[in-house]
Amino acid sequence: MSESTLFMKHDAILDLIAGMAQVLQHRLDDRQLDNPAMIGIHTGGAWVAQHLNTLLALEEPSGLLDISFYRDDFTQIGVNPQVKPSQINFDLDNRNIILVDDVLHTGRTIRAAMNEIFDFGRPASITLVTLIERSGRELPIQPDVIGLSPPLGLADRIKLTGPDPLSLEILHGPRTGI
Amino acid sequence: MPSQKSDKLQLNEHGRMRHFLTIEGLSRELLLQILDTAESFATLPGRPVKKVPLLRGRIITNLFFESSTRTRTTFELAAKLLSADIINFNISTSATSKGETLLDTLRNIEAMHSDMFVVRHAQSGAAHFIAQYASPRVSVINAGDGRHAHPTQAMLDMFTIRKHKGDFTPLRVAIVGDVLHSRVARSQILALNTLGVSEVRIVGPRTLLPTEARALGVHAFHDLEEGIRDVDVVIMLRLQNERMDGSLLPNEHEYFRLYGLTDERLESAKPDAIVMHPGPINRGIEMDSAVADGPRSVVLQQVSYGIAVRMAVLSMAMQSQADLGGEA
Numbered sequence: 001m002s003e004s005t006l007f008m009k010h011d012a013i014l015d016l017i018a019g020m021a022q023v024l025q026h027r028l029d030d031r032q033l034d035n036p037a038m039i040g041i042h043t044g045g046a047w048v049a050q051h052l053n054t055l056l057a058l059e060e061p062s063g064l065l066d067i068s069f070y071r072d073d074f075t076q077i078g079v080n081p082q083v084k085p086s087q088i089n090f091d092l093d094n095r096n097i098i099l100v101d102d103v104l105h106t107g108r109t110i111r112a113a114m115n116e117i118f119d120f121g122r123p124a125s126i127t128l129v130t131l132i133e134r135s136g137r138e139l140p141i142q143p144d145v146i147g148l149s150p151p152l153g154l155a156d157r158i159k160l161t162g163p164d165p166l167s168l169e170i171l172h173g174p175r176t177g178i
Numbered sequence: 179m180p181s182q183k184s185d186k187l188q189l190n191e192h193g194r195m196r197h198f199l200t201i202e203g204l205s206r207e208l209l210l211q212i213l214d215t216a217e218s219f220a221t222l223p224g225r226p227v228k229k230v231p232l233l234r235g236r237i238i239t240n241l242f243f244e245s246s247t248r249t250r251t252t253f254e255l256a257a258k259l260l261s262a263d264i265i266n267f268n269i270s271t272s273a274t275s276k277g278e279t280l281l282d283t284l285r286n287i288e289a290m291h292s293d294m295f296v297v298r299h300a301q302s303g304a305a306h307f308i309a310q311y312a313s314p315r316v317s318v319i320n321a322g323d324g325r326h327a328h329p330t331q332a333m334l335d336m337f338t339i340r341k342h343k344g345d346f347t348p349l350r351v352a353i354v355g356d357v358l359h360s361r362v363a364r365s366q367i368l369a370l371n372t373l374g375v376s377e378v379r380i381v382g383p384r385t386l387l388p389t390e391a392r393a394l395g396v397h398a399f400h401d402l403e404e405g406i407r408d409v410d411v412v413i414m415l416r417l418q419n420e421r422m423d424g425s426l427l428p429n430e431h432e433y434f435r436l437y438g439l440t441d442e443r444l445e446s447a448k449p450d451a452i453v454m455h456p457g458p459i460n461r462g463i464e465m466d467s468a469v470a471d472g473p474r475s476v477v478l479q480q481v482s483y484g485i486a487v488r489m490a491v492l493s494m495a496m497q498s499q500a501d502l503g504g505e506a
Contacts, residue, residue, distance in 0.1 A: 070231060070232075082214075085217065115231065120225055
């Protein structure tokens with residue numbers, strides 16, 4: 001078993017998300033990204049997206065992406081048995097999309113998510129928002145808005161649990177199981 | 179007939195499904211996993227791009243030694259929606275001496291780097307036979323073997339039932355018609371009992387019902403109205419003329435008079451009962467057109483759901499190859 005440390009609790013995470021909402025709003029205004037729509041990546045990204053969606057008072061409920069069918073490591077790990085259908089109940093053609101995930105690490109999840117988004121339509125733009133940004137990128141993918149960039153060891157993992165209460169934990173040492 | 183060891187052949191050492199040959203020996207959890215995975219695939223037709231890249235670069239071979247339209251086409255579509263490449267082999271068996279020729283065919287298609295075979299054959303146990311001799315990186319899916327099994331049909335039927343009825347446990351299900359010759363019925367009975375329905379009934383003339391009803395875990399009825407009384411699901415089977423030796427029936431007209439499903443007879447089932455049929459329907463023999471096209475018929479939904487269920491089975495079997503490590 002790997003050892004875990006509590007990194008951040010519910011209220012502090014909500015404060016962090018509130019700060020992100022302000023920066024995000026500013027960015028949307030700056031770039032004149034009108035009528036945006038939110039999409040969260042299952043599961044942690046979806047929780048953060050819901051909070052951001054409320055804070056930005058967007059019209060439609062946030063969409064949900066489960067990228068299981070788009071992963072590039074299928075030959076190693078196969079299909080996640082808990083796969084959920086992606087739900088995007090708005091037409092995303094020519095929309096300004098805000099894509100939300102909990103942790104940006106290698107960038108592979110975001111690549112898969114963007115591939116899936118383009119199977120739903122052709123968005124006008126995608127703005128990437130992540131609660132945590134950490135080192136270890138394997139693809140040229142950068143976030144537009146981040147909550148925090150905590151210094152983490154190469155073997156450490158940071159994990160968002162929730163949805164109520166939300167909690168960020170750091171798991172130390174090598175990864176044990178999926 | 180296939181051996182009792184089919185569960186050992188079907189699952190790899192991690193308990194994952196390597197081949198899908200029969201429902202026999204599979205756990206309730208695994209059947210539910212197939213249904214849950216299919217649930218996600220069933221949402222794809224609502225999207226502008228209906229396919230996902232999951233099996234991109236994989237080759238699937240439809241190996242059909244017996245004619246089929248629906249099953250072959252839905253497997254083909256399922257493979258395409260998973261972004262796999264699929265080739266169709268339609269091979270007539272009439273003059274072949276089974277064993278060696280089948281192996282020869284197998285080796286030839288393996289040499290074409292196929293990752294998976296979808297097999298239909300008039301001989302019971304053909305898919306098992308191929309699975310036994312297939313190389314370790316090849317999975318075999320049974321698309322119907324003789325009178326033995328048709329597990330993907332059974333699973334799409336379970337998916338259809340769950341879509342309409344939710345929980346399996348309180349359900350009473352009647353399977354009507356030529357149960358004796360039906361690989362579909364055998365697989366359905368196994369699946370329904372594994373999923374824990376309250377009662378499975380088989381309904382038909384004595385000549386078309388298996389004698390070992392009790393061993394199968396079903397109740398046998400010879401009167402249609404009595405057999406479908408208060409059931410939640412009525413599954414009609416096709417009369418398998420091609421599998422009948424000699425005359426087990428007086429004639430088709432007589433059969434319809436006694437066992438054909440009409441709106442009137444359907445009155446004895448529950449008011450919200452659904453009517454299913456694996457197709458192709460012989461209208462006016464197994465059921466009236468009014469029932470087949472009526473509000474309780476879910477026959478066409480079965481076909482649509484068949485694609486999602488076959489996508490689930492194909493991707494789960496391909497997933498087992500991940501356990502072998504490395505790139506295939």
